[in-house]
Structure formats: C-alpha cells, structure tokens
Amino acid sequence: xxxxxxxxxxxxxxxxxxxxxxxxxxxxxxxxxxxxxxxxxxxxxxxxxxxxxxxxxxxxxxxxxxxxxxxxxxxxxxxxxxxxxxxxxxxxxxxxxxxxxxxxxxxxxxxxxxxxxxxxx
Amino acid sequence: xxxxxxxxxxxxxxxxxxxxxxxxxxxxxxxxxxxxxxxxxxxxxxxxxxxxxxxxxxxxxxxxxxxxxxxxxxxxxxxxxxxxxxxxxxxxxxxxxxxxxxxxxxxxxxx
Numbered sequence: 001x002x003x004x005x006x007x008x009x010x011x012x013x014x015x016x017x018x019x020x021x022x023x024x025x026x027x028x029x030x031x032x033x034x035x036x037x038x039x040x041x042x043x044x045x046x047x048x049x050x051x052x053x054x055x056x057x058x059x060x061x062x063x064x065x066x067x068x069x070x071x072x073x074x075x076x077x078x079x080x081x082x083x084x085x086x087x088x089x090x091x092x093x094x095x096x097x098x099x100x101x102x103x104x105x106x107x108x109x110x111x112x113x114x115x116x117x118x119x120x121x
Numbered sequence: 122x123x124x125x126x127x128x129x130x131x132x133x134x135x136x137x138x139x140x141x142x143x144x145x146x147x148x149x150x151x152x153x154x155x156x157x158x159x160x161x162x163x164x165x166x167x168x169x170x171x172x173x174x175x176x177x178x179x180x181x182x183x184x185x186x187x188x189x190x191x192x193x194x195x196x197x198x199x200x201x202x203x204x205x206x207x208x209x210x211x212x213x214x215x216x217x218x219x220x221x222x223x224x225x226x227x228x229x230x231x232x
Contacts, residue, residue, distance in 0.1 A: 035221070037167075044226035045159070045167060045210050047219070059220035100172050106214035106221045107157040107172035114166070 002026040002110045004096045009115030012086055020115055022079040022096030030054075030074035033099045035108055036081045038092035038117075048094070049081065050105060064090075083117070091119040125150065125211055125224035132230040138199040141227045143211030144192060149222055151192035155214035158187055158196045161226075162207045171196060198229070206231045 008020040020036070036048040049060045049070040058070050069082040079096055093114035100109035126144040133139040143150065143158075150156055158171035169178055171187035174194065184205075186197045194213070198205055211224040 037223075044208075045161075045212075045223045047212070047221040047223055050220055059218070061219055095166070100169060100178065104155045104157075104173055104214065106155045106212055107169060108159075108167075108212075109169045109172075109178060111166045111168075 002098065004098065004110060004112035006094065006096050006112045006115035009094065009117045011118045011120055013121050014086055014088060014119055016086055017082070017084045018086065018117060020081040020083065020094055020096075020117075022081075022112055024077045024079065024096075024098070027098070029072075029077040031102070033102055033105050034070075034072060034079045035097045035099070036070060036079075037095045037097055037108065037111075038090075039095070039114075040089070040092040043092075046092070051079070053102065086117075086119050088119050091117055093117075124215070124222035125213060127209075127211060127224040127227045129225070130228045130230065132232055133198075133201045134232050135201050135203060137201050138197060139201060139229065141196045141198075141209055141211075141229070143194040143196070143213075143224050145194075145213055145215075145222070146192055148217055149213040149215035150189065150194050152216060153214050154189070156187065156189060156194040157212045158185075158194075159210045159212070160205075160207050161210065167210065201231050203231050205229060 096112040098110040100107040159167040161167045175187040
C-alpha cells in the first residue's frame with residue numbers, strides 16, 4: 001500500500017534552515033504529482049508547495065515563496081522541502097502528500113504522518 | 122486569512138443532515154471543477170472524502186456528497202453519525218500563482 005514517511009523536522013532557531021524528506025513506497029513515485037501541506041498547532045491546513053511528476057513544474061504558497069524549495073529525486077523515491085530563513089509562523093506539522101491522480105493536481109489522497117518543525121530561539 | 126471561506130462551526134444531531142459551505146471566487150471554486158473536501162479527526166491525518174466537486178474515493182461512505190453552485194461549493198453529510206464529528210476542509214485548484222487554496226476549516230459537532 002502507499003506509504004509516505006517524512007523526516008527532518010526538529011527545533012530550529014529563527015532564520016536558520018532545514019531540509020525535510022519524504023520517503024515514498026507502494027506506488028510508482030516517478031509518475032505522481034506531490035505536495036507539501038502544513039498545519040500549525042491547533043490551526044487549519046495550509047498548502048505549501050507542489051511539484052510535477054518529473055520535478056519540472058513547481059508552485060508555492062505566497063507565504064513561503066522565495067524561502068522554500070520543493071524538489072524530488074525519482075531515483076530514490078524521495079520528496080524534499082528545503083526550508084530557509086525560518087520564521088516563528090513556519091512552525092507546524094509538515095505533511096508530504098500524493099495527489100489522487102494527475103488529472104487534478106489539487107486533490108490530495110495519500111498523506112504521510114507528518115514531521116514537526118518547531119521554530120524557537 | 123484563508124482564500125476559501127468556510128463557517129467556523131456547524132452542528133447537528135445523529136440522523137440529521139448538515140451542509141458545509143465553501144465560498145471562493147471565479148479564479149478558484151467558480152472557475153473549475155477541482156474542489157476537494159477533507160475530513161480530519163483530532164490528532165489524525167486528513168482524509169480525502171470528495172474530489173472533483175462530487176466524486177467519492179473508494180471506501181468513502183455515500184452519506185458524504187458534494188456539489189457546487191457559482192463560487193460556492195458544498196459538502197452534505199446525511200444520516201449524521203457520532204463518528205462524523207471532525208474538522209472538515211475544502212480546497213480548490215486556483216488560477217492564481219499558487220495553484221491550490223484551502224478553506225479555513227469547519228468544526229462539526231454531532232450533538
């Protein structure tokens with residue numbers, strides 16, 4: 001079955017960087033559009049970024065544009081999110097997620113368990 | 122502030138039907154049939170329950186249904202059950218530079 005396992009979260013100081021990873025299995029990773037979605041403690045879902053199956057097309061939320069970079073390594077079945085210049089408001093659980101199918105990039109079917117990023121000095 | 126507007130909370134009694142609205146604009150909800158709905162129980166991962174406005178993924182109860190009129194999408198849950206108590210989020214494809222927008226979420230209480 002589809003499995004998405006995030007890692008790389010932790011406690012980081014404001015202004016520092018972090019790289020989140022998501023190991024995918026149970027499906028042909030290289031053929032699916034992938035997302036990062038985050039959720040601050042006690043808050044709602046916030047979409048962060050998306051990448052096409054081949055990594056050539058990427059979109060970002062305005063709140064992270066210029067600071068975060070989504071990428072993928074299809075040879076390693078792994079999705080990444082490089083997060084730079086972290087701010088307190090970036091603190092959240094970050095979910096790696098797969099679309100339902102590539103005809104609708106906005107419907108997110110499979111979700112990982114998430115990795116927690118805490119921003120604190 | 123979320124791009125899509127949902128009521129903060131709704132409630133209903135077991136067996137009743139409730140509807141949650143999701144209001145956007147012509148650049149998102151009104152312009153495309155790419156509206157999704159998610160259910161999230163406390164401490165759990167979100168679950169896709171409706172995609173492409175009105176389609177249910179395999180395994181999702183037919184008590185959940187989706188529709189759209191103009192710039193507003195709706196999720197209807199019929200025959201409310203206690204286990205339906207959860208947070209519900211809508212999302213949509215958007216022609217803005219961001220591609221995907223979420224609603225702020227609606228807390229459903231089953232009284």
